[in-house]
Amino acid sequence: MPAFDRHFWLIVFSGASLGLLGVLLAFWGNPDNSGICVSCFVENTAGAIGLHDNTRMQYIRPELIGFIFGAIASAVLLGEFRSKGGSAPLPRFLSGVFLIIGCAVFIGCPIKLFLRLTAGDLTTIVGLGGLVAGVWVGIKSLSAGVHLGRNETQRGGSGLWVPALFLFFLLILFLRPGFVQFSETGSAALHAPLLFSLAAGLFLGFLAQRSRFCITASVRDFLLMGGRAPLAWGLLAFSVVAIVANMATGSFRLGYYGQPGSHHEAVWSFLGMGLVGWLSVIIGGCPFRQIIKAGEGDADAGMVVLGMLVGGGLVQSWDIAATAAGVSLYGKVAVLVGILFVLLNSVFYREKASA
């Protein structure tokens, strides 16, 4: 059993809050089962700033901005905000691209995977299997000596630029200049009231920075430590609260068919989430955690976030993203290229013990 200290309860509270707000944001207007989905939000934001032209997927999601600024507030209050970076910037940038590709082929980030699962969507079970397998392979890679290098405190304000970018997003969200696109139909036209979304994002960003809670880290710690891992209890709290909230809001629909934003291509769901799990372990966190770390001044995570934005544009422009109709040929190839990318980096970035 874990130590039931203050940090443990903070993690449990963070997990429960993420689960609850993930369901409530959908209840308040976000797309079904997508109350919180970092990859979908990134795709929407990329579309809004003109990185793709799918007119049904364009909206600057206030939750993302909230995550960053909540994390900044917490990091500044705790004296943890430091510009740091310098660890394999380009592989991290490309990892961000492939994280979104993996998520887009599955239709959702790891948070959405659990939101879909707790809403009764049985198509996610194979995605969960993929995520666990990917995290397991990632752990094995780390133990074999794969790592992208040390992240060091840096001179200058490199950690300020991604928060500055999101400040710009906040400004254009409110000012709505003509070059920003907002969908009038489609899933991006569905959103909770702006201030609700922003407040929820700020609250969750603050909590996630303090607790270090994220889905893939919870899975990783569970595989490493079993029930002694506090993050695993956070994930359990997330799941229990989300199930109850889904039932209370009438969003629970147990079944394999007719689920919102899902498809039945099990192999590709498995591989997509496997890629996300594997990459997340190597770069130190899933898409949500990368955004929180970018809010702490981590320029390496900032590179991942920039890669995610570019990936958000590419998956829509290049027809990589899966739909309820299934996974496109380009989506399948992109996941395989992603797996190739991690395999090659595992070779290039492996430190072998000297003989």
Added chain:
Amino acid sequence: MFSDLFDRIHLLAVVLVLVVIALLLGGFIDRGDEPLRSKRDPSVERAMQERARAAFLLETYQPVDQMIADKRYAEALLKLQSFEKSYPGEAHSMILRGSILIAQGVVGEGIAQYAAAVKVNGDYVDEKSSLNRRNEITLLVENSLPKIKESLRSVVTPSTEKSLKNLYYLQSRLAGGCE
């Protein structure tokens, strides 16, 4: 920070640049041809295009809608054929053909036409769109799904399986979620 002349000059320059940006955006400085350019604002262009597209489709296909309302199905199918020569791959032809085929009892092909139309253009299941046919598609799924499942219990044919797959696709799109 900002302890020597170099830093102070840079700080002053930063403030100056911010003030100029604010004045420019606030319209206090002559913005050259901006008023002309803003007439071609991309968001206005896009909204116009989308609405014009929907209006064009509804107007162009109106005769087919009328024939369907009058139950002149054969005539409507012929008219759709002529439209398809002019506008190949247009989802509106598919959705109308689906509607005619369902009315004529050709359920499997009708469902396939509806699914193909929604794959091409999600506006048909979107309540906010002027092309919205959500109620019609919901009714189709609710009526056909039990029948198709029932028929699959007795005889399994590739066409019935295909219809079931198409119905599940439509059901999933009706359920919402991210696209």
